[in-house]
Amino acid sequence: MTGIMDTDTxxxxxxxxxxxxxxxxxxxxxxxxxxxxxxDSTELxxxxxxxxxxxxxxxxxxxxxxxxxxxDLVDHVTRLRSRGEPVGAxxxxx
Amino acid sequence: MSAIVITGIGAVxxxxxxxxxxxxxxxxxxxxxxxxxxxxxxxxACNAAGQADFEARDHLSSRFVKRTDRFTHLAVxxxxxALSDAGLTVGEDVAAERTGVMVGNVLGGWEFxxxxxxxxxxxxxxGVSPYQATAWFPxxxxxxxxxxxxxxxxxxxxxxxxxxxxxxxxxxxDSLRRGHADMVIAGGVEAPLSPxxxxxxxxxxxxxxxxxxxxxHELYRAFDAGHGGxxxxxxxxxxxxxxxxxxxxxxxxxxxxxxxxxxxxxGYMPYYTVEPTGEVLGRAMRTAVQRAGVTAxxxxxxxxxxxxxxxxxxxxxxxxxxxFGGDCDGMPVxxxxxxxxHLLGGAAPADAALSLRAMHxxxxxxxxxxxxxxPGIDLDLVRGEARESGRxxxxxxxxxxxxxxxACLVLRS
Numbered sequence: 001m002t003g004i005m006d007t008d009t010x011x012x013x014x015x016x017x018x019x020x021x022x023x024x025x026x027x028x029x030x031x032x033x034x035x036x037x038x039x040d041s042t043e044l045x046x047x048x049x050x051x052x053x054x055x056x057x058x059x060x061x062x063x064x065x066x067x068x069x070x071x072d073l074v075d076h077v078t079r080l081r082s083r084g085e086p087v088g089a090x091x092x093x094x
Numbered sequence: 095m096s097a098i099v100i101t102g103i104g105a106v107x108x109x110x111x112x113x114x115x116x117x118x119x120x121x122x123x124x125x126x127x128x129x130x131x132x133x134x135x136x137x138x139a140c141n142a143a144g145q146a147d148f149e150a151r152d153h154l155s156s157r158f159v160k161r162t163d164r165f166t167h168l169a170v171x172x173x174x175x176a177l178s179d180a181g182l183t184v185g186e187d188v189a190a191e192r193t194g195v196m197v198g199n200v201l202g203g204w205e206f207x208x209x210x211x212x213x214x215x216x217x218x219x220x221g222v223s224p225y226q227a228t229a230w231f232p233x234x235x236x237x238x239x240x241x242x243x244x245x246x247x248x249x250x251x252x253x254x255x256x257x258x259x260x261x262x263x264x265x266x267x268d269s270l271r272r273g274h275a276d277m278v279i280a281g282g283v284e285a286p287l288s289p290x291x292x293x294x295x296x297x298x299x300x301x302x303x304x305x306x307x308x309x310x311h312e313l314y315r316a317f318d319a320g321h322g323g324x325x326x327x328x329x330x331x332x333x334x335x336x337x338x339x340x341x342x343x344x345x346x347x348x349x350x351x352x353x354x355x356x357x358x359x360x361g362y363m364p365y366y367t368v369e370p371t372g373e374v375l376g377r378a379m380r381t382a383v384q385r386a387g388v389t390a391x392x393x394x395x396x397x398x399x400x401x402x403x404x405x406x407x408x409x410x411x412x413x414x415x416x417x418f419g420g421d422c423d424g425m426p427v428x429x430x431x432x433x434x435x436h437l438l439g440g441a442a443p444a445d446a447a448l449s450l451r452a453m454h455x456x457x458x459x460x461x462x463x464x465x466x467x468x469p470g471i472d473l474d475l476v477r478g479e480a481r482e483s484g485r486x487x488x489x490x491x492x493x494x495x496x497x498x499x500x501a502c503l504v505l506r507s
């Protein structure tokens with residue numbers, strides 16, 4: 001079974017979070033952001049802003065509370081990317 | 095009243111990690127003041143400092159380091175050292191609710207803050223780290239020590255210019271005596287080596303000015319005729335303090351006692367000067383000695399504030415005369431910080447720790463760069479070589495700051 005962490009987006013999210021001081025080995029699909037990774041609201045802001053800049057996406061603040069695990073986070077970024085690509089392409093052409 | 099004893103000491107200073115390297119430098123009269131290489135200080139009046147060779151990521155997790163300023167790194171590491179020296183684990187050997195933290199600091203965490211403020215003005219609010227608010231403020235080391243050690247008792251940060259660290263030790267003693275805590279981690283920290291932090295020290299008028307012919311390590315000249323201000327340094331010194339019966343009940347090694355203290359205030363205009371007669375500072379010195387239950391003749395050494403600011407040096411001499419009169423003639427006065435730099439918030443805790451080592455080893459460290467005493471300073475200044483004087487039992491630590499804050503401590507060996 002290929003997990004969502006093995007996708008391009010999954011690997012990129014892990015890379016962004018490693019730059020924020022995390023160890024790659026702890027960023028597993030089922031790892032809970034709050035309980036397992038000790039991410040508080042301030043650190044979540046840091047991660048969300050870093051992901052937004054890296055992927056050129058906008059993550060709705062309301063969606064943040066729905067991220068329970070690493071898998072949720074990667075899944076959300078994946079969906080935003082697939083939705084955002086045509087817009088990004090149009091903007092680039094314009 | 096219970097005696098307040100010191101059972102653990104931790105330090106990160108320009109001499110290295112721990113009190114031992116600091117003591118060895120001080121005892122040998124070795125200077126740790128160098129030209130600044132942390133940032134480009136060529137445009138500043140003073141380009142000499144005491145820099146601590148401390149790489150935070152070697153000792154602390156990168157997720158902790160990214161959200162905190164250097165002053166927190168220094169403080170958290172020094173605190174871990176102090177607790178390890180005391181053989182204490184918070185929550186196991188002493189209840190978290192009965193453990194306190196008292197911290198002295200002057201400037202706050204500017205290395206972190208000024209980097210983020212630069213982003214604010216160049217990139218806008220979204221460019222600023224979400225940790226800015228909690229990394230910068232002076233109580234950040236206190237909060238992070240509490241989190242790191244799981245402390246849940248009384249915790250406070252004292253901001254009283256260069257007397258901040260002495261206030262923290264007094265705060266700890268008060269807290270222990272009133273029964274608010276059974277153990278208090280107390281000390282001070284400063285990390286002034288960033289472009290803005292250094293500028294604040296320059297505009298304070300307290301810093302020495304670099305001069306072409308004088309080497310960085312020769313610039314800080316407390317009580318010397320060539321005195322022209324302090325050379326500042328970064329570092330943290332923390333003590334573990336307990337009531338004597340608590341310490342003895344657990345079989346702790348006691349390094350010494352904080353036997354007496356006093357604080358007085360003599361704010362004076364213009365603001366950057368001090369009260370010219372030394373009378374009020376002298377009262378703090380005298381009262382601290384009285385509270386220790388001894389007399390001036392029992393004081394074997396004075397670890398003076400010795401800022402090197404001419405009017406502060408002279409009035410400190412007046413204050414000692416005011417407090418102890420003719421007994422000053424047999425009272426050696428030294429300023430070992432001249433060799434490693436003025437640690438600001440950490441200065442008085444460093445002197446307290448050094449005085450305990452000096453008394454234990456019976457060696458009076460000298461004041462580096464004190465070649466020719468300044469006129470008007472009539473004291474038994476320890477200069478040249480350290481004096482092998484044999485053990486003594488009481489040392490006075492003098493600390494003072496702008497706005498007239500005076501805090502004096504008496505340490506008993």
